[in-house]
Amino acid sequence: MPKKKKVLYPVVFMIVLTAFFTLILAGINELSVKSIDKQENLKIQSKVLNSLGIEYKSDEDEIIETYREVIEEKEIDGKKYFIAVIDGSILGYAFTVEGAGLWGRIKGIVALDTNFEYIKGIDFISHSETPGLGGRIEEKWFIEQFRDIELDSEGALLIFRPSTGGNVDAISGATITSKAVLKIFNESIDEILKMKEEII
């Protein structure tokens, strides 16, 4: 008899304990899933607005409100893009871009003007570059230098200074990340320009 008990008891004990903890975690998850979603959306929304150069207040609800008023989400070839409309006229288009960085994938956003003639701005959604080095691509000075860069007929041409025709500065100490960022944006903009007819 005691032997039988030894097999049954641990099994029952474990099942009860697992059920108990799973229930608690499921409850907590259920309670917070909305706010996690909201936070993640909020991040993308504020970056889309920023890349398009639309001003917004840092207040959470204001961002959601502005985004809802101005941005229209659309899809092309299964890829999402964003149209900014203010007072009935189109302000610009924003596209998500993605590519390999130094340690992992870099995801960002690039915004173009209505005729796809120049870059309105960029921003980064996620990356895993070295903090303090490649991670500085998130800093304002780096992002702001991509404002109003003209595209020529060949497509996007972002070049680092001091090369001829250079239009942005690289980050010293983060050569690979800097190069990767430029490559991602140049290639993505080329792709976007190919779809120009369908979008405008």
Next chain:
Amino acid sequence: MNKKTKKILTLGIWKDNAVYRQILGICSALAVTNLMLNSLIMGLGLIFVTAFSELTVSILRKYTPKHIRMMVQTLIIASYVIIVDIFLKASFPEISKALGPYVGLIITNCIIMGRCESFAQNNTPLYSFIDGIASGTGYAIILLLIAFVRELLGFGSIFGINVLGTSWVSWTLMIMPPGAFFMLAIVIWISRNIFSEEDEGKVKA
């Protein structure tokens, strides 16, 4: 504060510090110490998880069959870690992102398992809880200490506030992984000198 509480606290925070005496929790000590804020959150997370895991293990210790106790401990630890993870994602998304996988990896932090197994299994819930706080605090203090030096030399700032001015040339090495190895080694080296050879013998015995 009675004698036992005092003993638990001094052992956990100072004499038997998990990081420099037991060399536990090293992976995360190396990984998240490039910014003080990250270290602080990681430390608080670990204090929470260790304290409540030890409390729960201790409450259940008389009902837990000996041969499945590891399984039970892992389950308990994992539950608390997931709670911390969800909480950070919902309330501090930026920090959650910065800490990346290391919050989830608290589950495998040897400090918690070690304390659950060696202390909570044999002590009352209250003392186990205190022991969890002590060990967690010991870990957090060392992390903050390492992060203080790394952030100060690497960024010229403390908790993101610039203190060394713009003329400071950042030591890039300090924020890269090698900086963590150097700092941790220095901390362990100093602690080896503070605790004499004689002490060492006692601890081993």
